Amino acid sequence: MLSVKKAFFLLALLLTSEIACAEPIKQLADFAGVRPNNLVGYGLVVGLDGSGDQTMQAPFTGQSMVNMLSQLGVTIPPGTNMQLRNVAAVMVTATLPAFARPGQRLDVVVSSMGNARSLRGGTLLMTPLKGVDGQVYALAQGNLLINGVSAEAQGASAVINQQAGGRITGGAIVERSVALDLGRNAGMLQLNLKQPDFATAQRMMDAINQEFGFGTAEALDGGTLQLQGPTDSSQRVRFMAQVQQLNVNPSAQSPRVVLNSRSGAVVISGPVRLRQAAVAHGNLSVTISSEPFVSQPGPLSGGDTVVGTTSDITIEQEAGTLRVVEGVDLMAVVDALNSLGATPNDLMAILQALQTSGALRAELEII
Numbered sequence: 001m002l003s004v005k006k007a008f009f010l011l012a013l014l015l016t017s018e019i020a021c022a023e024p025i026k027q028l029a030d031f032a033g034v035r036p037n038n039l040v041g042y043g044l045v046v047g048l049d050g051s052g053d054q055t056m057q058a059p060f061t062g063q064s065m066v067n068m069l070s071q072l073g074v075t076i077p078p079g080t081n082m083q084l085r086n087v088a089a090v091m092v093t094a095t096l097p098a099f100a101r102p103g104q105r106l107d108v109v110v111s112s113m114g115n116a117r118s119l120r121g122g123t124l125l126m127t128p129l130k131g132v133d134g135q136v137y138a139l140a141q142g143n144l145l146i147n148g149v150s151a152e153a154q155g156a157s158a159v160i161n162q163q164a165g166g167r168i169t170g171g172a173i174v175e176r177s178v179a180l181d182l183g184r185n186a187g188m189l190q191l192n193l194k195q196p197d198f199a200t201a202q203r204m205m206d207a208i209n210q211e212f213g214f215g216t217a218e219a220l221d222g223g224t225l226q227l228q229g230p231t232d233s234s235q236r237v238r239f240m241a242q243v244q245q246l247n248v249n250p251s252a253q254s255p256r257v258v259l260n261s262r263s264g265a266v267v268i269s270g271p272v273r274l275r276q277a278a279v280a281h282g283n284l285s286v287t288i289s290s291e292p293f294v295s296q297p298g299p300l301s302g303g304d305t306v307v308g309t310t311s312d313i314t315i316e317q318e319a320g321t322l323r324v325v326e327g328v329d330l331m332a333v334v335d336a337l338n339s340l341g342a343t344p345n346d347l348m349a350i351l352q353a354l355q356t357s358g359a360l361r362a363e364l365e366i367i
Contacts, residue, residue, distance in 0.1 A: 022247035023247065023249075023250060024244060024246065024247055025243060025245070025247075025248055026245070028194060028204065028248060028250055029191040029192055029193045029204065029225070030191070030192050031182065031189060031190065031192075032189070032190035032191070033098075034098045034099075034180070035098055036095045036096060036097050036098060037095070037096045037131055037132075037137075037178055038094075038095060038132070039093065039096050039106075039129035039130060039137055039138055040091065040092070040094075040129065041091070041092045041093075041127045041128050041129040041130060042064075042089070042090075042091060042092070042127070043089075043090055043091075043092050043127030043140070044061070044064055044065065044068065044088070044089060044090070044124075044125050044127075045087070045088045045090050045110065045112075045116075045119055045122035045124050045125070045144065046087050046123055047086060047123045048086045048087065048116065048119065048120075048121060048122045049086070049121055050085045050086065051085070051088075051117040051119075051120070051163075052085050052087045052088040052114075052122075053084070053087065053088045053089060053112075053114035053115055053116050054085070056083075057115055058089065058114035058115055060089055061084065061087055061088065061089040062084065065084060065087060068125070088112050088114055088116035088119060089112070089113050089114045090110045090113060090119070090124070091110075091113050092108050092110050092111075092124065092127045092129060092140050093108065094106045094107065094109070094129055094138060094172050096174065098178075099177075099180070100177055100178070101177050102174050102177060103173065104173070104174045105170035105173055105174075106138055106140075106171070106173075106174065107167065107168065107170060107171065108124075108167070108172045109165065109167055110124055110144055110165065110166050111164065112164040112165065117163065117164075119146055119163065119164060119165065119166050120146040120163060121144075122166075123142070124140060124142055124143075124144060124168060124171065127139070127140045127141065129172060131178075135176060137174065137175060137176045137178070138172040138173060138175055139172060139173055140168065140171050141171065141172075142168040142170075142171035143168065144167070144168060145167055145169070146163060146165075146166040147166075147167075182236065187229040187230055187236065188226065188227070188228060188229070189226070189227040189228075189229045189236075190224060190226055191204070191217075191224070191225040191227060191243075192223060192224055193223045193224070195250075196221075196223030197251050198221075198222040199251035200222075200250045200251050201219045201221070201223065201225060202219060203250070204217070204248050205218065205219045205225055207247070207248050208225075208227065211242070211246060212243075215228065216228055254362070254363050255269065255270030255272040256268075256269055256270055256362055256363045256364075256365060257269075257351055257363070257364050258365045259348045259351065259352075259365070259366045259367070261366055266347055266348060266351070270362065272360070274359055274360060275358070275359040275360075276359070277354060277359035279350060351364065
C-alpha cells in the first residue's frame with residue numbers, strides 16, 4: 001500500500017509530465033487566412049565600384065536605365081552605347097506578413113540577375129514590389145548590406161562569401177494592405193493543423209469544446225477544424241487569442257530520417273528504431289590513367305614517328321565486414337550506425353538500403 005504522501009507525489013509527477021507534453025494550439029495550427037504573402041519586383045542598383053553588369057552581355061540593364069532616365073526627364077539619344085559598369089539589374093523579394101498596414105517597413109532581399117561581379121556598396125533605387133495579383137503592395141529603396149568582400153589584382157582574385165546578393169533591413173514601406181476575411185461568414189473560423197493528424201485534431205476539438213461549450217469546434221478532417229466564433233470583431237479577437245492559448249497534447253509524430261544529398265547531412269528525429277540487420281559496406285573505386293608515348297622508327301627504315309597513349313585501369317575495393325546493427329531508441333541507432341565507420345555519404349546509402357529492407361522503422365526523406 002502506498003502512503004498518502006507517495007500517492008500525491010506520483011499524481012503530481014503524472015500531472016507535471018502531462019503538462020510538459022502539452023503545447024499551445026498556436027504552435028500546432030494556424031487560422032485560415034492568417035498567412036504571409038510573397039512580393040517581387042525588378043529594380044536597379046547604382047553606385048557600384050566598376051563591378052556592375054556588362055551592358056553588352058546584359059542589354060536589359062541599359063534598357064532599364066534609359067527608361068528610368070526618360071521618366072526623370074533625361075533624354076538619351078537613340079543608338080547611344082550605354083557602357084555602364086556601376087549599375088546592375090536586380091530582382092527584389094520581400095514577404096508581406098499578415099495584418100501589415102501602410103507605413104510599416106519590411107526587410108528586402110536583393111539578388112543580381114545579370115553578370116555583375118559584386119553588389120557591395122550599391123544603392124537600390126525605388127522599386128515597386130508586386131503581389132501575385134499584379135498590384136503594388138510596397139516600395140523598396142536603400143543601401144545594400146553585403147556580407148562578404150572580394151578583391152582582385154594582376155589576374156589574382158580572392159572572394160569571401162557570395163557577392164551577388166544582399167539585404168536591406170527595413171528597406172521597403174508597405175503601401176497597401178491585404179484584406180482578410182476572418183469570421184465574416186457568420187463568425188465561422190477555420191484552424192489548419194501544421195502537421196495533419198487525426199488524433200491531434202480530435203484532441204484539439206475536445207479541448208476547444210470543453211473550454212467554450214459543445215459544438216464550438218468540429219473536426220472536418222485530420223488537418224482542418226471549423227470553429228463557430230463570435231460575430232462581433234472585438235469579441236472575435238479575444239476568442240481567437242483564447243483558442244491559441246489552449247494546451248493540447250499532440251500525438252507522437254512519425255519518426256523521420258532526412259538526407260541532404262547536396263551537403264551529405266543526415267538528420268534523425270523522433271523515436272527511430274532499427275530492427276536487427278547485418279550490414280556490410282565497402283567503397284569501390286575505379287581509376288583510369290593515360291600516358292602519352294612516342295614510337296620512333298629505326299634509322300633508314302622509312303617509317304613515321306607515331307604518337308599514342310597508353311591506358312592503365314585500376315580497380316580497388318575496400319574490405320567490408322558484416323556488422324549487426326540494431327537499436328530501440330535514438331542513441332542506440334546513432335551508436336549502431338557509427339560502429340560502421342562510414343562517412344555521411346556512405347551513411348546515406350546504408351540508410352536507403354536499410355529502409356528498403358524494412359529494418360529502418362522511420363520515414364526516409366531526401367532533400
